[in-house]
Amino acid sequence: MKGGATVPIGLTPEQGQLQEAVGRFAARHAAVDQTRDSFEALAEGALPKWWNDLVSHGFHAVHLPDGVGGQGGSLLDAACVIESASAALLPGPLLPTVIAGAIVLSVDDMAAAKLLSELAAGATATVVLPESGDLSATATDGGWRVTGASGDVLGVRSAAVILAAARRDDGETLWFVLDPEVASASVEQRDGTDLTIDVGMLRLADHVVPEALVLNGIDDDAAWDITVALSACASAGTLQWAVDAVTEHLRTREQFGKPIGTFQALQHEAAMLLVNSELAAAAAWDAVRAVAEAPEQRQLAAAGAAIMAVAPAPELLLDALTMFGAIGFTWEHDVHLYWRRATSLAASMGPITGWSRRLGELSKTHVRDMTVKIGEAEADFRAGIAAVLDEALGLVNDKPSPLGDYDHLASGPQRTLIADAGLMAPHWPPPWGLGATPLQQLIIDDEFAKRPELVRPSLNIAEWVLPSIISSGSEVVQQQLIPPTQRGELLWCQLFSEPGAGSDLAALSTRAVKVDGGWRINGHKIWTSSAQYADYGALLARTDPDAPKHKGIGYFIIDMRADGVEIQPIKTADRDPHFNEVFLADVFVPDEMLLGGPTDGWSLAIATMAQERVAIGAYVNIDRAIALRRLAAQRGPDQDAVVRALGELDAYTNAIKALGVRETIRLLDGQSAGPASSIAKVATSIMLRRTFKATLELAGPLAMVERSEPAIVAPYLRLPAELIGGGTRQIQLNIIAQMIMGLPRK
Structure with a gap:
């Protein structure tokens, strides 16, 4: 882009x-x-x-x-x-x-x-x-x-x-x-x-x-909401200019003999400007489309636009100005004119505390409806999905997941029916899915939403791995692994990270040596989620030590119970072993369990991580502000502060959701995928940090005990797993700066 x-x-x-x-x-x-x-x-x-x-x-x-x-x-x-x-x-x-x-x-x-x-x-x-x-x-x-x-x-x-x-x-x-x-x-x-x-x-x-x-019939709140929505669009325009201008400046301005866009600090700052610009545009767009909706929905969206698009713009334009250096502070440079406009628009909305309070109060009883309205399209397809889900309602899952008491990971007759109907991943090609179009995927989402008592099952980590098996595995391997995984009978882990490589997967040192009928693998993996429960793992290993580091890598499917596999749990801050170290000593992997060619691993890994980031970005659909909502309902001297914090967090969350809805609409229109997944990953990470920060600051003594009602510290101690999984925010900012904004690499 x-x-x-x-x-x-x-x-x-x-x-x-x-x-x-x-x-x-x-x-x-x-x-x-x-x-x-x-x-x-x-x-x-x-x-x-x-x-x-x-x-x-x-x-x-x-x-x-x-x-x-x-x-x-x-x-x-x-x-x-x-x-x-x-x-x-x-x-x-x-x-x-x-x-x-x-x-x-x-x-x-x-x-x-x-x-x-x-x-x-x-x-x-x-x-x-x-x-x-x-x-x-x-x-x-x-x-x-x-x-x-x-x-x-x-x-x-x-x-x-x-x-x-x-x-x-x-x-x-x-x-x-x-x-x-x-x-x-x-x-x-x-x-x-x-x-x-x-x-x-x-x-x-x-x-x-x-x-x-005299004009009779104008609603005061609606007039304000329309004003905010369109003013948010103007603010989004100033940020759009800032992103483009900063990107061009960082590409062309040189210091120390190279473009300043190669400096990581500036790359990250520019990438954050893009993230915030996209959230502002999404919130503004959502506020405009909500003008025709029910009053509560219109008010939720308008307050979100005030908080996410109008109020932050002056500070973001100031960030842009500083990236230009001293030249940006001169009268002759255009950036201060946009900065002035953003500041004026923000002032015209009144104190931002009023909007955060308004949204917080609304959020106690209402949720922003982000449903994409699709009418009666594909009625026969919808009827078929409805029939399957109605039948599933009459069945139960009788086997809980070893990962914990998670209904979406349980297995049994209900999940088997859903899996056999191609609904575990309906966008995958048959027979593993339905080859569902974006519109059909929305219909499936809608039919699940109509049945809240029916828990939609999840593939968990397999959601990131199975696409590689579909694209590069033999038919025999596909039949062996995909159906039982979809039914919940097989569990997976991902063996990518290593102690000496971290997020730099191309620097891995685990070796795969060709032997008769397969490969011998030796190495050491770390930060592997669910390895202690997994039946199979997706593993990267170096197959050609003399090739450039991105070239000589293979993508293997490994039996986690094979000889030579040793798993040592890593206890995390909450005292639970969320991660593991995996030691591999002369582990034999048959030839058919190498996906693609011996050096195709890097491209397959990139595809896997892209799937992972999309899934992690979807975590925003899980309400992380439950404790704040409980606190907001309790009277006390800090109630107003809690309500305003809740409003600010819901504004951020709703903007991320609106970003996803916009991407869905673009895909429905036949357009190619945009940068939404990487932006949503960064934004979700920030949203999680802000949510728990506000919760800790306002919960007071509740955070002195690990198990409280509402839960404060227990979910907070699990937060790093989500912040690190799928690549840290810093890694994602590198991707946004270099792959999306086109800033030069070092």
């Missing part, structure tokens, strides 16, 4: 074309140098000279109905415009104008239709949101009298029309349309942080609002 590591908000080809069109428009009409020359005029409320050209393209009205002169698109289309415009630093009141139209879409009366028609025709607008200042409304004959002042409002000086909210005497909100040129209105210019848009304060002195200009 070199040259464009970020995935834009728009997922469809049409939305991609729309975003490209906005970018081309900005390049032609609004180069940053030209924008710099207009700062003073913009602050005074002057429209950019090209505003009429923008209107003629319809970019400002893509989300407005055809009937009022708009383009008839969706709010997600408008989100694409906003993101691209912000990435190009397009100046002027586009964002507040689009927000005003989006809010008014919920009203069905003459005043709303008139305003939407004006906006579609090119009128600029802004919104004075509830509680933004102290506007108050008192009923009069035939209308209302409004007095007071707004807070600081983006785009108010350049607005031809203002959508305003005032507090009525009965506590309800009066929404009305205002012409800022009337005598009872005045707008005070303010020195805005964002130099590309005006900022001002609206004052009304006994302003009379006739009933014809």
Whole structure:
């Protein structure tokens, strides 16, 4: 993905074309140098000279109905415009104008239709949101009298029309349309942080609002949520620019005779910028699509976007600035203009504590629904899956897993039925799966979700290994190993890491020497999960000591009960042996248990680790904030702090889930896989650290005992297994920097 590591908000080809069109428009009409020359005029409320050209393209009205002169698109289309415009630093009141139209879409009366028609025709607008200042409304004959002042409002000086909210005497909100040129209105210019848009304060002195200009039906919370969602798209645009600009800088700027992008510290910082940018885009996208959903779902997504996209952007742009070094701090460099925009957008949302508190309160009783809506597609396929799962509900698994009391690892008649139906890994080719398309996989997920009492079985470590057997094993080996593994009769481990190699698998020293009928293997493996229970293991060994280190490696399937295999458990911090050392002394492996050729091991290992990272990234679907939820329900002086922490963690978790949903939609559209799995692995690692940090800080004395109710320390002591498994965060950041962002290797 070199040259464009970020995935834009728009997922469809049409939305991609729309975003490209906005970018081309900005390049032609609004180069940053030209924008710099207009700062003073913009602050005074002057429209950019090209505003009429923008209107003629319809970019400002893509989300407005055809009937009022708009383009008839969706709010997600408008989100694409906003993101691209912000990435190009397009100046002027586009964002507040689009927000005003989006809010008014919920009203069905003459005043709303008139305003939407004006906006579609090119009128600029802004919104004075509830509680933004102290506007108050008192009923009069035939209308209302409004007095007071707004807070600081983006785009108010350049607005031809203002959508305003005032507090009525009965506590309800009066929404009305205002012409800022009337005598009872005045707008005070303010020195805005964002130099590309005006900022001002609206004052009304006994302003009379006739009933014809009152808009009934606007929900205050919905207006805020729409504003947050679209502002989050603008913030995501600033971060998209930052990722691209930093990547180009690190590739081309040289120090000590080589590109600074080879320095690992900068690679990791740039990779984290990409991770946070992708999470911001995912949260913004989710908030926009949730506008049409139930109020609680809309509020969950909007609060998440405020926390994940809007609030962090200033700090992330500051990180980008520092990666440019001193040159980034100069007036002539563009990064500070994006930094200013991000800071202004974050300020416009109010204190972030309010959004984290709101999300935390909602999270006590509601969960963000990340279901991909697929309607009635493939009804016959769905009916077949439903019949299998209904039959499975009448069966039980009677053999628990030796790994522990985990229902998803138990075996018996129920699991056998599911396995024989190809549902253990339905995307695998027949006969091991169904060759299920992404859409069919979603249908299967949906049918399992409809039956929460039916525990979906797991292949555990075999999920990472069996694809290599399918691709490179003989038919005899496949028949020998795959069906019993799917039924839960065989357990697996992965013998990759070594004491002297760690995550550098190509540096392994375990040797495989060819002998009659097979191979003799000698070596020492470490950090092997489940080796003490495993029937078979996937093992890497060096087959050609003279070949380059990535070349001379074989991928073997080893019987863990073979002569010469010695397993020594490694007791971890929680006193349980989660890992093992495995010593291999003249262990014989038959020829058929070498997958592929003697030197194909590296490519097979990379494929295995890719499967592992995807699986580990899916751990986000397990709720790790159970203890915090319990604590949030308990009254006390720290309850508000717990609720806000819960909101921040759920925002992060929901953004990772949204990242996965976006990737699923891209795959359903036939697009190739993006960087989501590596990004999700890093993000999940961070989410886990944040969750347990917050839990420990707020649990207090509960963490003094290892076994508590709710559980605090016991799961915390198991955390390193998840942080290290599949490659540490540092290794993943290397992969993101070099493989996704295209930064140079040393």
